[in-house]
Amino acid sequence: MMTMLDVQQVGDRARQIHEAITNHPQYGRLTTSSMKYSPCWATYTGFPTISKWDLDTDNEPLLHEALRVLAIKAAVFELTGGDEVTAELLVPDPVDEMIHAVLAQFTVMTTLQADLGVQFPHATELEKFTYTLGCPTDQYYAAAGWGVPPQRYWLDSTVVEQRLAVLNQLYESVGIGVDGRSHNIDFDTLPAGTTPARVG
Template identity: 65%
Template sequence: MTTTLNPQQVGERAAQILAAIETHPLHQRLTSSSMKYSTCWATFTGYPLVARWNLDTDAGPLLTEALRVLALKAAVFGLTGDEKAAELLVPPPVDEMIHAVLAQFTVMTRMQADLGVTFPHATELEEFTYSRGCVTDTYYAAAGWGEQPLRYWLDAAEVDRRLTVLDTVYAGAGVRGWGRAHDINFDAGRSPAVVG
């Protein structure tokens, strides 16, 4: 994605938005309710891409990344009014946590109104072609947050490689198409049996 925005301007605005989120009276509710959403988080192609994924240790850092990206997206949208420009490239694990945060609809609606920002997210505009050094990284650095944790910020080529590994592992359990179909027969007794 190309842009004509000044990265420093985006970064400064994003840092302001994130600080406002973190000091908002609903911040604690947002973070705690997003963490309680864990039973609905699981997809086959988001969090499982993180090596040795563990909800207990990975949920907090991923929530931090999701809030940072939402602040960046809100900054871009606020400066441009362009939903497409605001749909920054991010890797699937971070995007999945963004979905968990945005599922807290009431809290996010109140925060948007209170902060005077929009947290844009358009699934039809998403592309999973994030690569190191793209404009997302430039904005992130300009916000003063340092380098993204590479455990979650996976380059598209690495995502593709890991998806291939996951597809093989899932196939052994009868799961096909990265969770879009399976051959598990739940009526085959106490433990689900794979029907061949």
């Protein structure tokens, strides 16, 4: 269960942090480099749960959502005196994956933290993939003045589970294991230069 802070206080501080990020001289580099990271962050379990997902058109909106979440998490972290557990907010899988892409820009994020005097907490061992619509994360988001999170990306965990079940059936049909964690494709036995329609 998430600890609930004063919603408006978190929202106001998150908005301030977000504005500071977007006004920082390194903002352009952060956004450009995060989206160039796309070959590394196309996974099997987060982004593909978005209906008719397209890496080229969904990356920018997802980036905006990731930066908003990072601002909220930084606000919670600051207002709780550095409580990582409370700051590890519930976030939908697709947005969480984009957060990883942003945090991979280590040099820029380190500069932002130093210049803005904030920390962007993220601890994978504390992550829980049980985001539900209307949870405290949504309330902080609204209090920051950003309205209702776009439902295309802010998928309830029950919806994610249903879509993953569909995806895993499709993955299995081409020899890919559950959640894309394994496959039975033997590249050494395939003729050079061939792309089989079905493997396994």
